[in-house]
Amino acid sequence: MLSDLVRGHTYLHHHAELSITDPQANWSSVYHEAHRFRPDPLLQTSARKAYWLWQWLKNDSDSARTAYIYTGSNQTVTLYLIRPPGQLIDSLQSGSMVPRTRWAYLSDDQFIPVRMQAGQSVLMLIRVANRAGIVPVITHADTPRPSVQLRLESELFHAQRLMQQYGRNLPELQYRSWVQGGLLFFLLFVVLIFVQYRQALYGYYALYVLAGCVYSLLKTRTYTPVGQVLVNFPFARFYALELVLWAGWGAYTLFLVELLNLRVSHPGTARRLVHWGRFAVGYSLVSGAVLMLTNDGGLYQLNYWACRFVFVTIHVVVLVWLLRSVPSVLTRYVVLGNVLLTGIGILASLRASELILKDTSLPGFVDNLLMLPLGVLLEIIVFALALAHRIRLVDRERQASQQAYVEEIEQRTAYEKRLAEVEMLALRSQMNPHFLFNSLNTIEYFVLKGDEANATRYLSSFSRLLRLILNHSNEDTVRLSEDLTGLHLYLELESSRFDENFRYTLEVDPAIDPDDVVIPPLLLQPFVENAIWHGLQHSHRPDKRLWVRVLLDADERILFEIEDNGIGRAEAGLLKSRSSTRRNSLGMSITKQRIDLLNRNYQSKLHVELVDLLADGQSGTLVRITLQPRPNPSILDQPN
Incomplete structure (x- = not known):
C-alpha cells in the first residue's frame, strides 16, 4: 500500500515475486504461464534473460496519488499495470537505452511515475532486461547485468530527492558549461585557422579539439537541453564515447607528428605513428559501428580494456621516446599537456568512485571541475601554446631565410651593378678613343687643306x-x-x-x-x-x-x-x-x-x-x- 511508504521509499525486490524468461517473452505469456518465486538477495542476473517483478500496489488514501519507480542504470524497464483477471491498463517504459520519446517521465530516464486513483489497486508487472541490438550479439556475455533492485518512492520523497540532486549537480553543470564553451571556442578558432592556411597540422588539431567537444557533450546530463537531444539516440550516446575517445587519440597522434616535424627529423618513427593514428581512427569507427548494431556488453568490455591496454601502452612508449629522442622545446608542451590530462583524469575517476572527496565540497564547489573534459581543455590550451611557439619558430626561420635571401639578392645585385659599371666604363673608354679618332681626322683635314x-x-x-x-x-x-x-x-x-x-x-x-x-x-x-x-x-x-x-x-x-x-x-x-x-x-x-x-x-x-x-x-x-x-x-x- 502507498501508505506503507513511511520512510518515503521501499525496494521492490524485498516484497515482490520474480519470474525469469527469455527476452522474447511478452507480458501476457508471463502473466498466465510464468513461474514465480521469491528472489534471492544474492541473485546473479544475466544479460541474456528478462526479469519480471510481480508487485501489487493499492492506493489506500482518499485522493489520487503518484508513486515513482526508480529504475537505476538498467537499459530497459517496462511497467505493465494489470487489473485482474489479466486486463492491461497501461504500459510505461524507461531506461538508459530507451529513446526519450518513449520515456514515461520526460525529464529523466531513471523514473516511471505510477498515477493511482483513490482506492485503486493494480498489479505491477515490471520487466527488466537489456535492449536487443539490430543484429545478434557476438560474445553472448552476461554483461551488463540487469538489476532487479528497483525502488518505489513516494511523491514527497521523489521531489526532495530531485531537488537535492539538482542542487548538487548545478555547480557541476555550470563548470561543465564553461568547459564546453571553452572547447567550442577553440574548435571554432582552429577551424578558421585551418580554412585560412589549409595545413595538416591545423586539421589534425581541429579534429582532436572536435573529439574533445563531442566527448564533453556526450557526458552532458539528460536534463540539459543538449542532453535532451542526445537521449533520442541512446546507442550512439553510449557507445560513441569510446569511438570519440580513440578517434581523438588517433588525431592526437597525427597532430604530434606534424607539431614536432617528425617526418623530417625521424621519418621512420613518423611513418609508424601515422599508421597507428590512422589505425586508431579506423578501429574506433568500426568498433563503434559494431557496438551500436549489436549492443553487445561483452564486446564492449573487451573493447574497453583492450583499447586501454594497447593504446595507453603505446601512448606511454611514445611519450618516453619523445622525451629521449626529440630534444625540442615543443616536446615539453606535449609532456605538460599529457600530465595535466592524466592527472585530472585520475582525480576525476577517484572522485566519481567516491575514493576522495566523498560527501565533501571544496570552496566554490571547485571539486566539480574534476572531470575529464577539463583535462582535455587544459591539454588543448597547452597545445595551443605549443602551436603559437611553433609558429614563432617557423616565423623566425622564415625571417632568417628571407634575410639570407635578401642579402644574397643584394650581393648579387651589387655584383651585377659593379659589372654594369665596369661594362659602362669600358664602353666610355671606347667612346673616348672613338671621339679622338674623329677629331684627329678633322684636324688632318684642315692641315691637308692648308x-x-x-x-x-x-x-x-x-x-x-x-x-x-x-x-x-x-x-x-x-x-x-x-x-x-x-x-x-x-x-x-x-x-x-x-x-x-x-x-x-x-x-x-x-x-x-x-x-x-x-x-x-x-x-x-x-x-x-x-x-x-x-x-x-x-x-x-x-x-x-x-x-x-x-x-x-x-x-x-x-x-x-x-x-x-x-x-x-x-x-x-x-x-x-x-x-x-x-x-x-x-x-x-x-x-x-x-x-x-x-x-x-x-x-x-x-x-x-x-x-x-x-x-x-x-x-x-x-x-x-x-x-x-x-x-x-x-x-x-x-x-x-
Whole structure:
C-alpha cells in the first residue's frame, strides 16, 4: 500500500515475486504461464534473460496519488499495470537505452511515475532486461547485468530527492558549461585557422579539439537541453564515447607528428605513428559501428580494456621516446599537456568512485571541475601554446631565410651593378678613343687643306672639349648643363668642317634647370655625330640644319630631340651599302649597349625613338630620347 511508504521509499525486490524468461517473452505469456518465486538477495542476473517483478500496489488514501519507480542504470524497464483477471491498463517504459520519446517521465530516464486513483489497486508487472541490438550479439556475455533492485518512492520523497540532486549537480553543470564553451571556442578558432592556411597540422588539431567537444557533450546530463537531444539516440550516446575517445587519440597522434616535424627529423618513427593514428581512427569507427548494431556488453568490455591496454601502452612508449629522442622545446608542451590530462583524469575517476572527496565540497564547489573534459581543455590550451611557439619558430626561420635571401639578392645585385659599371666604363673608354679618332681626322683635314686658321681654332676648341671629357671620364653621371657645354663645343668643331650653309640650334625648355638634371656623360653626342656624318654631310641642300632640343612633357618626362634635315636614314643606308670604304658607326653601337645596361640595372629608363621626316619632298631624321620619371634627380642612384 502507498501508505506503507513511511520512510518515503521501499525496494521492490524485498516484497515482490520474480519470474525469469527469455527476452522474447511478452507480458501476457508471463502473466498466465510464468513461474514465480521469491528472489534471492544474492541473485546473479544475466544479460541474456528478462526479469519480471510481480508487485501489487493499492492506493489506500482518499485522493489520487503518484508513486515513482526508480529504475537505476538498467537499459530497459517496462511497467505493465494489470487489473485482474489479466486486463492491461497501461504500459510505461524507461531506461538508459530507451529513446526519450518513449520515456514515461520526460525529464529523466531513471523514473516511471505510477498515477493511482483513490482506492485503486493494480498489479505491477515490471520487466527488466537489456535492449536487443539490430543484429545478434557476438560474445553472448552476461554483461551488463540487469538489476532487479528497483525502488518505489513516494511523491514527497521523489521531489526532495530531485531537488537535492539538482542542487548538487548545478555547480557541476555550470563548470561543465564553461568547459564546453571553452572547447567550442577553440574548435571554432582552429577551424578558421585551418580554412585560412589549409595545413595538416591545423586539421589534425581541429579534429582532436572536435573529439574533445563531442566527448564533453556526450557526458552532458539528460536534463540539459543538449542532453535532451542526445537521449533520442541512446546507442550512439553510449557507445560513441569510446569511438570519440580513440578517434581523438588517433588525431592526437597525427597532430604530434606534424607539431614536432617528425617526418623530417625521424621519418621512420613518423611513418609508424601515422599508421597507428590512422589505425586508431579506423578501429574506433568500426568498433563503434559494431557496438551500436549489436549492443553487445561483452564486446564492449573487451573493447574497453583492450583499447586501454594497447593504446595507453603505446601512448606511454611514445611519450618516453619523445622525451629521449626529440630534444625540442615543443616536446615539453606535449609532456605538460599529457600530465595535466592524466592527472585530472585520475582525480576525476577517484572522485566519481567516491575514493576522495566523498560527501565533501571544496570552496566554490571547485571539486566539480574534476572531470575529464577539463583535462582535455587544459591539454588543448597547452597545445595551443605549443602551436603559437611553433609558429614563432617557423616565423623566425622564415625571417632568417628571407634575410639570407635578401642579402644574397643584394650581393648579387651589387655584383651585377659593379659589372654594369665596369661594362659602362669600358664602353666610355671606347667612346673616348672613338671621339679622338674623329677629331684627329678633322684636324688632318684642315692641315691637308692648308687652312691654318681653322686648324688653330679647332685645336683650341678641341683642347677645351678634351679637358671636359677627361674630367667626366670617371663619372657615372654629369649635369645636363655640363653635357650641353661639351655638346656645344663639339658642334662648334663640326661646324668648322662645313661652309656657311650649316647651322645648329640648341634649345632648353625654360621649365628645366640643366643644373638639376643629371644624365650619363656623352649621351647626346653620338646621336648628334650620327646626324652630321650620315645625314647632313651627304646632303646637297644649301641650308643644312640641326636642332637639339631638351623638353619637358605633360608626364614630367624629359625629352631629348635631335633633328636634322639631311638625306634621311634610307638614303644614308643606301650610300653606305654602295661605299667601298664603309665607315662603321661605332659610337652608336656603343651608345646602344650603354642604354641597355642602364635600363637593366637602374630604375629610371631611357627610350630611344627614330622618326623619318618626309614632307613636301624633303627628308630628315628625328631622334627622340625619353627619360622616364624617377624618384630623384639621378637616373643612376637607385638600382633595380
